[in-house]
Amino acid sequence: MTTITIHINEKEYQVAPGKTILEVCRENDIEILTMCHLKGIMDVGACRLCLVEIEGVNRLLSACTTKVGANMIIRTDTERIKRYQRITTELFFAERNHVCSVCVANGKCELQQLGYKVGLDHIRYPFLYPQCEVDSSHPWYVMDHNRCIMCTRCVRVCNEVEGAHNWDVMNRGYQVRVISDFNTPWGESITCTSCGKCLHACPTGAIWPKAIVQGQLNKKPEIIEELMEKRAMKL
Amino acid sequence: MNRQELTNLRSLAIDKQQKYKHKICVCCGASCISSGAEAVLKKMQDEIKARGMDQEVEVIPTGCMGPCNQGPLVKHMPDNTIYQKITEENIAQIIQSQLIDKKPIEDILLFADSREKPFVNANEDPFFKKQLKIALKDCGELNPESIDDYLVHDGYQALSKVLFQQSPEEVIAEIKQSRLRGRGGAGYPTGLKWETVYKHVNDHKYVICNGDEGDPGAFMDRSVLEGNPHRVLEGMTIAGYAVGANKGYAYIRGEYPLAIKRFELAIKQARKLGVLGDHILGTDFNFDVEVRIGAGAFVCGEETALIASIEGKRGTPKPRPPFPAESGLWGKPTLINNVETMASIVPIINLGGEWYSDIGTPKSAGTKVFALAGKINYSGLIEVPMGTTLRQIVYEIGGGIQGDAPFKAAQTGGPSGGCIPAAHLDVRMDYEALVNLGSIMGSGGLIIMDDSSDMVDVARFFMEFCMDESCGKCVPCRVGTKMMHDLLQKICDNKANSNDLQRLEELAIYVKETSLCGLGGSAPNPLLSTLRHFREEYDQRISKPVVNSY
Numbered sequence: 001m002t003t004i005t006i007h008i009n010e011k012e013y014q015v016a017p018g019k020t021i022l023e024v025c026r027e028n029d030i031e032i033l034t035m036c037h038l039k040g041i042m043d044v045g046a047c048r049l050c051l052v053e054i055e056g057v058n059r060l061l062s063a064c065t066t067k068v069g070a071n072m073i074i075r076t077d078t079e080r081i082k083r084y085q086r087i088t089t090e091l092f093f094a095e096r097n098h099v100c101s102v103c104v105a106n107g108k109c110e111l112q113q114l115g116y117k118v119g120l121d122h123i124r125y126p127f128l129y130p131q132c133e134v135d136s137s138h139p140w141y142v143m144d145h146n147r148c149i150m151c152t153r154c155v156r157v158c159n160e161v162e163g164a165h166n167w168d169v170m171n172r173g174y175q176v177r178v179i180s181d182f183n184t185p186w187g188e189s190i191t192c193t194s195c196g197k198c199l200h201a202c203p204t205g206a207i208w209p210k211a212i213v214q215g216q217l218n219k220k221p222e223i224i225e226e227l228m229e230k231r232a233m234k235l
Numbered sequence: 236m237n238r239q240e241l242t243n244l245r246s247l248a249i250d251k252q253q254k255y256k257h258k259i260c261v262c263c264g265a266s267c268i269s270s271g272a273e274a275v276l277k278k279m280q281d282e283i284k285a286r287g288m289d290q291e292v293e294v295i296p297t298g299c300m301g302p303c304n305q306g307p308l309v310k311h312m313p314d315n316t317i318y319q320k321i322t323e324e325n326i327a328q329i330i331q332s333q334l335i336d337k338k339p340i341e342d343i344l345l346f347a348d349s350r351e352k353p354f355v356n357a358n359e360d361p362f363f364k365k366q367l368k369i370a371l372k373d374c375g376e377l378n379p380e381s382i383d384d385y386l387v388h389d390g391y392q393a394l395s396k397v398l399f400q401q402s403p404e405e406v407i408a409e410i411k412q413s414r415l416r417g418r419g420g421a422g423y424p425t426g427l428k429w430e431t432v433y434k435h436v437n438d439h440k441y442v443i444c445n446g447d448e449g450d451p452g453a454f455m456d457r458s459v460l461e462g463n464p465h466r467v468l469e470g471m472t473i474a475g476y477a478v479g480a481n482k483g484y485a486y487i488r489g490e491y492p493l494a495i496k497r498f499e500l501a502i503k504q505a506r507k508l509g510v511l512g513d514h515i516l517g518t519d520f521n522f523d524v525e526v527r528i529g530a531g532a533f534v535c536g537e538e539t540a541l542i543a544s545i546e547g548k549r550g551t552p553k554p555r556p557p558f559p560a561e562s563g564l565w566g567k568p569t570l571i572n573n574v575e576t577m578a579s580i581v582p583i584i585n586l587g588g589e590w591y592s593d594i595g596t597p598k599s600a601g602t603k604v605f606a607l608a609g610k611i612n613y614s615g616l617i618e619v620p621m622g623t624t625l626r627q628i629v630y631e632i633g634g635g636i637q638g639d640a641p642f643k644a645a646q647t648g649g650p651s652g653g654c655i656p657a658a659h660l661d662v663r664m665d666y667e668a669l670v671n672l673g674s675i676m677g678s679g680g681l682i683i684m685d686d687s688s689d690m691v692d693v694a695r696f697f698m699e700f701c702m703d704e705s706c707g708k709c710v711p712c713r714v715g716t717k718m719m720h721d722l723l724q725k726i727c728d729n730k731a732n733s734n735d736l737q738r739l740e741e742l743a744i745y746v747k748e749t750s751l752c753g754l755g756g757s758a759p760n761p762l763l764s765t766l767r768h769f770r771e772e773y774d775q776r777i778s779k780p781v782v783n784s785y
Contacts (some may be wrong), residue, residue, distance in 0.1 A: 062554050125718050150713070176706075
């Protein structure tokens, strides 16, 4: 098999072409922070946490959507990238109403983990405190928009894996919301199969099963990848 | 229809027009229509008929003539006399003195109310004299709803030339030689883009014409589409031939109903004539164009969002690479060019790439259309060679600032651009010069501001625009523009301190560097450029630093 040579953080790697920078980094234990990335579904490059510097490219590129090229010189750990990761995290927290202490995902939340990783001790931007709905019309699950970070993992998993396309996005700018069908209550959805994949795909406590309370959420985002692998084997 | 038949048809159309002694053009661009041009046109046609002059006088509606705030405009050809602010009452007078007595009416000549001596031949007026019309050449002189009229103005000659005399490689070489750069704003070399699409081998390729002009104060693409839709259509067809595409889409924003109507009519006429559709001019080349109407999202002017919108999806951008030239519409190689770029193709083919590259500056060839607006005496649509100074545009073409107020700044490039202060009035307008000043060429909106404008408020206005128009997909643009807007509002309200300004600057750089697409990437530009050139206005509103505000 042909391989190409790339440099990541001044170290040389021999990798197979066609892989994304993120895949290569994860295989080689180089940490890249992500939020919207989930193995098994398409990458959209929306959270901008995985931005990397590539020599000769004047923009920062998202590692999840950029494929490795021969002789690429990549940096994932510069001061600038770290600073931007912190600002992104701060903006995530300031955007909606994230209150860890009362959240079902407390301790298992990817956003919380991200906060620890970037060393978030305080947030320098004013909290926006938007009025967000909590949709508990579904018999088993709850969608709490206060905790949603618009990573759209639920939207993609519902569309690409389950094929139901119950979830979609409406509005623009900071008023975007994930909606069920044409913005009707989740419980009235005619497309939702109640499969629960969105629940496992969700990085925060925005989608959770009704039968639990604070900190009890037990998400398994890896089941999406397992499922897709098994499907591929069957083919 | 083959090549010979096209030539015959053209001669017929020319013969028909030469029968007329006079041609009366009534500007029916959107802005003249809004001030009553349609009634003027009808009255003119009726009056000419009633006087039995319809055998020697042709009355036609045309596209935009340029001086939009003087409308409705009526032009007499061949004298090239333009009358301004025409109502139905003026019609009889115009017919009597211009056509019968051959005497121009002084007091309604173009700019009669502001120039000491208005010009009878409008081409001698500085407003037109300093311009060089290439993309807009026939705009305002031909009937956009008549393909015969377009044929008279050398219509479809360029298409015929490339189909019978040039290979796709030769067409691309010609465009490359012209050094034409994308007129949508970024200024990517058009020839290079065509070549990239051409080189990607695929059974299906697409050509897209981007007419989703959303910048506040910009109306270049609208005027081109309304004034000369066939020119854009011909440009698209040539592009299709050059890159090997058989299908084109014209994405026109829904706010331009007249442009959509005229472009759709042009498509119908071109299909009927055989210059669009299967076996164009009897050759094996097939190309068809469909119109797609935008639904009001500014972000859909961004090429990947536009492609998503054509595919029927929510208009959100995708990370590049891969670029549309490699994987665009439905994953196929796609050429996407702005309306003005497409309108520049025909003259380049007709007159040669070398001719075009001689115009303008070393790095930016050709001409640029600007929509001149704001506190300027003669606002409207102008086309000047690249490298024309801002001073020439404002004072010679635009006739100076209203009420002789001092010039404060010119805003170029809309919400993605910046402000050029008075100190740089002599900047030669081209892509690089504007970037060096912290602005961009953009699609060509040019808003002139006098000393009554508050620059912090200007920055806040454009930030509000970007905040509302952000698609909400990526975090920096979605939340960052909201935060920046709130901070700017705080400064406008005199409630901010120096920490707020520091945070604002940090956010601006962050949003610029990390956003997914061009909207977020350029959203901080108005803020950064006003900070660069008008920092004192920010400082005046900021209270003393607060220690330990965190």
